[in-house]
Amino acid sequence: MTELSTNQLNELSKLINRFTNSEGSNKTAIPSLFFIRESDITEPIHAVFKPSFCIILQGEKEVLLASDRFRYGPQDYIVSSVHLPVTGQVIKASKDIPYLAFKLEFTSSEILSLLDEARNERANQKMNRAMFIDKAEPVLLDAVTRLARLLDRPQDIPVLAPLYKKEILYLVLQGPHGNILEQMALEGSQVYRIREVIEYIKRHYVEAFRIEELAEKVNMSVATLHRYFKQVTAMSPIQFQKNLRLQEARRRLLAEATDAAEVAFQVGYESPSQFSREYSRMFGLPPKEDIKQLRENQVHSKNA
Structure with missing residues (x-):
C-alpha cells in the first residue's frame, strides 16, 4: 500500500467515523451512499446485495455467493452488478479498529448512460460472475474521498454528488472487470x-x-x-428463488408475531415440512429455534 493510498484510507475512515451514529449500515445525506461500521466480528448475515460498489477501509469481510467465497480487506472493493442473495460476515473488527466500509448503490440505467457517453468495446465478452473484487487505485480512492467530503458541504451535494458518483462508476468500468458491468447494462x-x-x-x-x-x-x-x-x-434459477424465499421468510418471522407454517405459505411454499427442512439447511436451525436465537442475540447486543 502506497503512502498516498494510506492517507486516502485514513481520511475516509475519519469521515465514516464522524458520520456513523450506530453499528451496521448508516444512510448518509448523499442519495444511494451508505457508511457501514461494525465494532465486532458479526454472525453470518443473509441478505440480497443490490447493485453496488463497496470499498473497505478497515477490517475484513467475507461474502459467500452459493459456493463462491469472496474475502476482502482495506483498499479492496467489491461490486455486485445485479441483485444477488449472499451470506456476509465481518471477520476482522474491534472497538479500537472497527470494520468500516463505503457503499454506493447504482442502477443499470446509470451504467448505460455512461456507456452511451464513453463506449469502450472489449474483446473479452465472455460470461462472468456478477460479483467481483479488485484493489482500488489512488485515482479511484480520490473520487471516493471527494464524494464523502461533500457531507461537510451539504449545499454542494445536489450538484456535485451525481458527478462524483459518475466518475466512480466510470473508473470501475475502465478497470479489469468493467466488462461485467458493461454487459449487464447492454x-x-x-x-x-x-x-x-x-x-x-x-x-x-x-x-x-x-x-x-x-x-x-x-x-x-x-x-x-x-x-x-x-x-x-x-x-440455478430454482436455487436463486429458494434463497429469496427463505431470506424473506426469516425476515418476516423475526419482525412479525406469526408462525412458521403461515410464513411458509406467504413466501410460496405449499408444504410447511419442506419449508422447515430447507430453512434448517440454509440457516442451521429449524425456524422456531433460529428466530429464538436471533432475538436473544439482539437483546444481548443491546445490553452489551
Whole structure:
C-alpha cells in the first residue's frame, strides 16, 4: 500500500467515523451512499446485495455467493452488478479498529448512460460472475474521498454528488472487470437477458415458474438459460428463488408475531415440512429455534 493510498484510507475512515451514529449500515445525506461500521466480528448475515460498489477501509469481510467465497480487506472493493442473495460476515473488527466500509448503490440505467457517453468495446465478452473484487487505485480512492467530503458541504451535494458518483462508476468500468458491468447494462446481450430473469424472479419469488417460460421470455433455450444463469449467479434459477424465499421468510418471522407454517405459505411454499427442512439447511436451525436465537442475540447486543 502506497503512502498516498494510506492517507486516502485514513481520511475516509475519519469521515465514516464522524458520520456513523450506530453499528451496521448508516444512510448518509448523499442519495444511494451508505457508511457501514461494525465494532465486532458479526454472525453470518443473509441478505440480497443490490447493485453496488463497496470499498473497505478497515477490517475484513467475507461474502459467500452459493459456493463462491469472496474475502476482502482495506483498499479492496467489491461490486455486485445485479441483485444477488449472499451470506456476509465481518471477520476482522474491534472497538479500537472497527470494520468500516463505503457503499454506493447504482442502477443499470446509470451504467448505460455512461456507456452511451464513453463506449469502450472489449474483446473479452465472455460470461462472468456478477460479483467481483479488485484493489482500488489512488485515482479511484480520490473520487471516493471527494464524494464523502461533500457531507461537510451539504449545499454542494445536489450538484456535485451525481458527478462524483459518475466518475466512480466510470473508473470501475475502465478497470479489469468493467466488462461485467458493461454487459449487464447492454440491452440484447446474453448477460442482460440473465439480468432480466433475475429481476423477474425477484419480483415474483412467491410464484412457481416453469424454466421453459423463463427461457421463452428472454428468447433463450432452456439449456442456455441454465448455463448462463449459473455462470452469472453461481446458482440455478430454482436455487436463486429458494434463497429469496427463505431470506424473506426469516425476515418476516423475526419482525412479525406469526408462525412458521403461515410464513411458509406467504413466501410460496405449499408444504410447511419442506419449508422447515430447507430453512434448517440454509440457516442451521429449524425456524422456531433460529428466530429464538436471533432475538436473544439482539437483546444481548443491546445490553452489551
